[in-house]
Amino acid sequence: xxxxxxxxxxxxxxxxxxxxxxxxxxxxxxxxxxxxxxxxxxxxxxxxxxxxxxxxxxxxxxxxxxxxxxxxxxxxxxxxxxxxxxxxxxxxxxxxxxxxxxxxxxxxxxxxxxxxxxxxxxxxxxxxxxxxxxxxxxxxxxxxxxxxxxxxxxxxxxxxxxxxxxxxxxxxxxxxxxxxxxxxxxxxxxxxxxxxxxxxxxxxxxxxxxxxxxxxxxxxxxxxxxxxxxxxxxxxxxxxxxxxxxxxxxxxxxxxxxxxxxxxxxxxxxxxxxxxxxxxxxxxxxxxxxxxxxxxxxxxxxxxxxxxxxxxxxxxxxxxxxxxxxxxxxxxxxxxxxxxx
Ligand SMILES: [Zn+2]
Numbered sequence: 630x631x632x633x634x635x636x637x638x639x640x641x642x643x644x645x646x647x648x649x650x651x652x653x654x655x656x657x658x659x660x661x662x663x664x665x666x667x668x669x670x671x672x673x674x675x676x677x678x679x680x681x682x683x684x685x686x687x688x689x690x691x692x693x694x695x696x697x698x699x700x701x702x703x704x705x706x707x708x709x710x711x712x713x714x715x716x717x718x719x720x721x722x723x724x725x726x727x728x729x730x731x732x733x734x735x736x737x738x739x740x741x742x743x744x745x746x747x748x749x750x751x752x753x754x755x756x757x758x759x760x761x762x763x764x765x766x767x768x769x770x771x772x773x774x775x776x777x778x779x780x781x782x783x784x785x786x787x788x789x790x791x792x793x794x795x796x797x798x799x800x801x802x803x804x805x806x807x808x809x810x811x812x813x814x815x816x817x818x819x820x821x822x823x824x825x826x827x828x829x830x831x832x833x834x835x836x837x838x839x840x841x842x843x844x845x846x847x848x849x850x851x852x853x854x855x856x857x858x859x860x861x862x863x864x865x866x867x868x869x870x871x872x873x874x875x876x877x878x879x880x881x882x883x884x885x886x887x888x889x890x891x892x893x894x895x896x897x898x899x900x901x902x903x904x905x906x907x908x909x910x911x912x913x914x915x916x917x918x919x920x921x922x923x924x925x926x927x928x929x930x931x932x933x934x935x936x937x938x939x940x941x942x943x944x945x946x947x948x949x950x951x952x953x954x955x956x957x958x959x960x961x962x963x964x965x966x967x968x969x970x
Contacts, residue, residue, distance in 0.1 A: 631970070635950045637746075638688040647948065650690065653749065653757040660709055661701035662717065662758050665772035666944070667751040668694030668730040668780065669965040671806055671870060674958050675893070676746065682895035685746045692967070693719045699763075700704040706760040710872035717751075717776045718762040718923060719743045743917075747834040752947060754969045764923050765932035773944060773966055774930060777807075777918045777937045779928045782918035784811035787891040789819065790922065791865050791915040796820025799862040801850055801881060804842070804892055805871030805965045807929035810884035810940055812866045812891065814841040818934065821864075826850045828878075829843040834963050839938045854881040861886060868892045868945075879904045887911040940964045 630650040642717050652887050655661050673691045696716035699709055709715070722742035723735040730738045744750040750755070766775045787808075789927035794800060800816040804825040816823045823843035827835050835845040846853055854862045861883035867874050871894035878888045879902070888910060905912060929935040942962020945953035953965035 632754035633947050634690045634749075635692065635967075636675055636688050637676050637685065637691050637948060640679060640685065640687065640748045642647045643677065644679070645677045645691065647950065648688075650749075651819075652755050655701055655703050655757050657703045657705040658761070659757050659759050660706060660763065661697045662697040662715065662751070662756050663700045664695050664751045664754060664756055665690040665697040665958060666695065667954055667967050667969065668776045669957055669967065670694055670745075670780065671808070672893075673745060675870075677954055678958070680895065682893060683746060685782070686742070686748070689746060690749040690751070690753050691745045692750035692752035694723060694776050695756065696766055698820060699824070700755070704879050708765060709760055712939065714768070714772075714773050715768040716766055716923075716927070717744070717758045718764070719745075719770075719779060719917065720762065721748045721759065730830060731789040732924035733919055733921070736919050737929045740970045742906055752950065752967060754847065764927055767927065768858055770927070770931050771802060773941060774937050775927075776966060777941070778923060778926050778930065779918075780807050781811055781935060781937065782922045783915075784815045785922050785926050786918045787866060787868075787889050787915035788812050788815035791913050792889045794819040794821050794864055796862060797822070798851070798858060799824060799854075800824075800852060800864045800866060801848065803874045803877060804846075804867070804868045805831045805838050806868060806870065808891055808964060809866075810834070810841065810887075811840045811937075812845045812868050813838055814935060816864075816866065818929070820884045822864065823849060829962060831906045834960055837939050837963055850877070850881055859885065863887070864889065866891065872893055872896050872898050879908075879910070880884065880905065882908065882910050883910040885910070888916050889913045891898075891915045941966055942969055
């Protein structure tokens with residue numbers, strides 16, 4: 630039995646097309662998921678436009694933000710059963726005896742391979758998933774929203790785990806993409822005063838960011854950053870897809886403040902980091918997420934404390950993947966969601 634899949638087949642720009650693939654065979658510790666919804670991620674777009682900075686196992690089915698029903702169970706899988714509603718984490722392959730994995734930080738295991746670049750992802754009807762990646766989706770949470778547990782977990786890790794934000798802090802988020810807006814929402818949940826910075830072309834997406842109770846700034850955030858006491862913001866979350874925004878972050882962060890970088894951009898920098906030293910600033914990277922973060926995020930989504938509906942720009946059939954990618958790439962929508970069948 631064959632299904633349509635969105636396949637990234639080569640490293641050249643634009644090397645994504647619909648192909649028919651066979652239903653995957655599962656191993657003893659896997660389940661087979663029938664995908665209900667899969668989100669399009671900035672990293673799927675980066676692979677499509679070939680400006681990514683991670684190794685890809687071509688050809689590969691794209692998609693790592695997904696949920697669905699279990700339709701088949703491996704022989705050694707215990708806790709789960711057919712029909713269960715689940716979402717899956719992204720670390721499809723890890724080395725369980727790596728010291729970081731043993732600490733629960735398998736997201737940082739150097740041998741980790743994720744869905745959508747290392748192994749086949751979920752932009753298709755069936756996907757093979759190790760049972761250790763699964764989380765139960767609460768019944769009141771539709772899959773269209775549940776498939777965004779992944780980007781919400783990226784934001785939770787960046788803002789809640791890798792930054793220390795207190796109620797009343799001033800937090801500037803750079804970049805109004807999905808991760809930026811979700812980071813702003815998380816910082817609001819932490820009790821911070823939040824502004825999100827974008828460019829003229831980001832107006833539509835910034836309008837959506839307003840729904841999360843943050844101020845929106847186009848172009849220059851200096852006024853907002855220095856407004857309170859002239860020293861800058863407590864924390865900058867850099868969620869832009871270029872490295873150069875670190876310069877803005879360094880200029881606007883207050884002495885002894887922190888910068889958390891969660892946006893990727895392979896271009897090298899060409900400016901001095903001396904202000905990092907002089908201001909005694911902490912620069913922190915944030916990558917991916919792990920099991921406890923997923924459980925917290927599902928709880929936030931289920932209780933309604935975190936509402937992802939405003940960022941969902943539309944749901945497209947898998948045959949319309951190109952339009953879904955394009956709408957997101959041009960910034961017309963914050964997040965595109967696909968429905969595989
Ligand atoms: Zn993602």
